[in-house]
Amino acid sequence: MSKVETPRPIRGTQDIFGPDAEAFAYVVETFERVRKLYRFRRVEMPVFERTEVFARSIGETTDIVSKEMYSFEDRGGESLTLRPEFTAGIARAYLTDGWQQYAPLKVATHGPLFRYERPQKGRYRQFHQIDAEIIGAAEPQADVELLALADQLLKELGIADVTLHLNTLGDADSREAWRAALLGHFRAVKGELSEDSQERLEKNPLRILDSKDSRDKAFVAEAPKIDDFLSDEAQAFFAAVTGGLDAAGVKWIRSPGLVRGLDYYRHTAFEFIPDEGSVSANTLGSQSTVLGGGRYDGLMESLGGAPTPAVGWAAGIERLAMLVGERGEPNADVVVVAESDDMIPAAIKTTARFRELGYSADLIVSGSTRKRFDKAVKSGATCIVSLRSDLNGTTANVRRSDPDAAEVEQEWLKMKPYILS
Ligand code: ATP
Ligand code: MG
Numbered sequence: 001m002s003k004v005e006t007p008r009p010i011r012g013t014q015d016i017f018g019p020d021a022e023a024f025a026y027v028v029e030t031f032e033r034v035r036k037l038y039r040f041r042r043v044e045m046p047v048f049e050r051t052e053v054f055a056r057s058i059g060e061t062t063d064i065v066s067k068e069m070y071s072f073e074d075r076g077g078e079s080l081t082l083r084p085e086f087t088a089g090i091a092r093a094y095l096t097d098g099w100q101q102y103a104p105l106k107v108a109t110h111g112p113l114f115r116y117e118r119p120q121k122g123r124y125r126q127f128h129q130i131d132a133e134i135i136g137a138a139e140p141q142a143d144v145e146l147l148a149l150a151d152q153l154l155k156e157l158g159i160a161d162v163t164l165h166l167n168t169l170g171d172a173d174s175r176e177a178w179r180a181a182l183l184g185h186f187r188a189v190k191g192e193l194s195e196d197s198q199e200r201l202e203k204n205p206l207r208i209l210d211s212k213d214s215r216d217k218a219f220v221a222e223a224p225k226i227d228d229f230l231s232d233e234a235q236a237f238f239a240a241v242t243g244g245l246d247a248a249g250v251k252w253i254r255s256p257g258l259v260r261g262l263d264y265y266r267h268t269a270f271e272f273i274p275d276e277g278s279v280s281a282n283t284l285g286s287q288s289t290v291l292g293g294g295r296y297d298g299l300m301e302s303l304g305g306a307p308t309p310a311v312g313w314a315a316g317i318e319r320l321a322m323l324v325g326e327r328g329e330p331n332a333d334v335v336v337v338a339e340s341d342d343m344i345p346a347a348i349k350t351t352a353r354f355r356e357l358g359y360s361a362d363l364i365v366s367g368s369t370r371k372r373f374d375k376a377v378k379s380g381a382t383c384i385v386s387l388r389s390d391l392n393g394t395t396a397n398v399r400r401s402d403p404d405a406a407e408v409e410q411e412w413l414k415m416k417p418y419i420l421s
Helices: 018-037 051-058 063-068 087-096 140-156 172-187 195-203 205-210 214-221 232-248 279-284 317-324 341-356 369-378 405-420
Strands: 048-050 070-073 079-082 105-114 126-135 162-168 252-254 266-274 291-295 310-316 334-338 361-364 383-390 393-400
Touching (some): 018 105, 018 126, 018 140, 018 317, 048 051, 048 087, 051 079, 051 087, 087 105, 087 126, 087 310, 126 140, 126 317, 140 162, 140 232, 140 266, 140 291, 162 232, 172 195, 266 310, 279 317, 310 317, 334 341, 334 369, 341 361, 341 383, 341 405, 361 369, 369 383, 383 405, 393 405
Parallel strands (some): 162 252, 334 361, 334 383
Antiparallel strands (some): 048 079, 070 079, 105 126, 126 310, 162 266, 266 291, 383 393
16 A cells, blocks of 8 residues: 655644643633723624735735735636735725725724745745724824724733834825835935845835835935825824824834835824834734734725725734743543443433533543543542442542632532432
8 A cells, every 4th residue: 555645734834732722712812801891893704705806905016915915816707816815805894895884983903914925934825814994984083093902912812012103194185295216215215225226216106115125224214204295184184083082002113114004094004013122022023913903094096986984903923922921721520430431321420410500621532441530530620520430320530639629619519419310
């Protein structure tokens, strides 16, 4: 017989297990709890969309659309794409499902995203995000609310050394004027820029500000600043956002060079980044942004909808989970042992009853009868209920290893007459 080879996992995917999976779940559970405090409604979105949903809203010149999308033709000949982000699909749903009637609509979701990137620590090809959006809200208070949600989430996760870096990209006119000035500035030094930045120059000069290449750093530092191009309205909007953040007790710092890679951003743009030299900065290394987003007032029109102001953010669950650290998998409240096979039905009943009562319970019915009890002891469970039949009939041996076991034992004594009858 020829040996069958085991298929390898796909590069950039992760099988998340044990304490890492607990940390992942903890991030999601905390997000679920906090988004309810802020009254964000849960949505579940498709994992794939027509390619144009992403191509048109994210923008052809972005890294995501130009080189990171998992696009394929389905059996019907349609070009589909595994979602590289949530916002575009949620915007599509807002238009196709009549969600305008709920505006301003606050929604939250989480799940897997797909980007063809170079895998490394904190960067995967399938990764996961939590995501929050407020759609149909033009006022700066929406930005404040959304950022307060992010800030409280990080605090509740116990991540204290990460700070909100805030910028404004202005309204469409401010952004356009700034863009033209950046174009002039970088054209003059084109030959000295990195290849990537030379390529970005004509299409999307804002993105050069985002460059991590050392050859670009000096030119980026001297680049024209958005503040010189902000209209009065744009300035007032930003002042209302920062004033609101101060009132909400959200710490922030101004980061005038911060731009978001995507084309659709206006006004507020932000990232939560670990403080320099902090534990979180060490843990994440160079892939350090945990949460990013901003206002995307221009997006709906690119999908054929009416102008619709909106603001949102997404955070990488894997990166947040790394900052939360490994979380232990809790031991069972009770382990039920059938010391001999004739006790298996009673053990099954006992376990079922404990679970109905809300106690976590494991059942041990396999392996040599002598070893079952030892296995239960090793499991570290709070309490062991061990069932055996002997010459005197059926007995149960309750062994406690923890002060909380008294409560479990009381429950056992109550159910015992029914189980052993
Ligand atoms: P980066 O600059 O790190 O590539 P980005 O600007 O592409 O980030 P967004 O599209 O804003 O990231 O996604 C928001 C968050 O999702 C990021 O801050 C990060 O935590 C997470 N994230 C993005 N891409 C990946 C990835 N490939 N693997 C793991 N997490 C990711
Ligand atoms: Mg990226």
